[in-house]
Amino acid sequence: QQQVKQSPQSLIVQKGGISIINCAYENTAFDYFPWYQQFPGKGPALLIAIRPDVSEKKEGRFTISFNKSAKQFSLHIMDSQPGDSATYFCAASRETSGSRLTFGEGTQLTVNP
Amino acid sequence: DAEITQSPRHKITETGRQVTLACHQTWNHNNMFWYRQDLGHGLRLIHYSYGVHDTNKGEVSDGYSVSRSNTEDLPLTLESAASSQTSVYFCASSGAKGDTEAFFGQGTRLTVV
Numbered sequence: 001q002q003q004v005k006q007s008p009q010s011l012i013v014q015k016g017g018i019s020i021i022n023c024a025y026e027n028t029a030f031d032y033f034p035w036y037q038q039f040p041g042k043g044p045a046l047l048i049a050i051r052p053d054v055s056e057k058k059e060g061r062f063t064i065s066f067n068k069s070a071k072q073f074s075l076h077i078m079d080s081q082p083g084d085s086a087t088y089f090c091a092a093s094r095e096t097s098g099s100r101l102t103f104g105e106g107t108q109l110t111v112n113p
Numbered sequence: 114d115a116e117i118t119q120s121p122r123h124k125i126t127e128t129g130r131q132v133t134l135a136c137h138q139t140w141n142h143n144n145m146f147w148y149r150q151d152l153g154h155g156l157r158l159i160h161y162s163y164g165v166h167d168t169n170k171g172e173v174s175d176g177y178s179v180s181r182s183n184t185e186d187l188p189l190t191l192e193s194a195a196s197s198q199t200s201v202y203f204c205a206s207s208g209a210k211g212d213t214e215a216f217f218g219q220g221t222r223l224t225v226v
Contacts (some may be wrong), residue, residue, distance in 0.1 A: 041218030099207035103155035
């Protein structure tokens with residue numbers, strides 16, 4: 001049972017474009033929603049995270065939008081760059097579970113020059 | 114600098130053999146996790162530990178075991194390796210609070226032939 005569903009599986013955008021990755025979750029007990037970025041041959045690394053008490057969080061070119069009623073959240077990458085080409089994972093956890101993360105399936109992003 | 118290291122980085126083993134993957138962190142984190150990464154499934158939790166002598170089963174724990182004898186190490190053992198366990202394995206650690214960053218190792222690519 002996949003508790004966090006992520007789409008699309010792969011995404012190709014042109015340099016300077018906007019990349020959008022969507023996730024939906026089932027467990028309403030989740031209260032922490034991070035996005036991880038993974039480059040080939042490396043482990044995932046935290047990119048940005050949000051708590052459900054806010055609807056949006058922005059850090060530089062990266063923004064999380066959160067819709068609690070729809071149980072959905074998304075990552076927007078503005079002005080996408082070739083260096084952003086990586087695999088992106090959304091995840092969810094409960095604060096009481098000590099960062100025990102449930103991951104989405106992953107999105108392979110390619111940004112063409 | 115604090116870090117989390119996995120060894121070996123690559124391993125080929127035969128079906129039926131016992132295999133142990135090492136994970137060592139110098140963050141002094143209480144929480145440690147093992148995930149496996151497979152295409153189309155994202156990262157799935159195998160086992161986790163919230164402290165010394167504490168171990169818990171994750172989503173895909175069958176055929177795997179862990180032990181936590183100190184804060185720094187959480188070795189993952191495949192009791193009798195199977196081809197279905199061919200995967201990339203990631204170890205992670207985090208602080209006690211649920212909304213803190215989880216730090217991942219570089220991964221171990223295991224092939225069972």
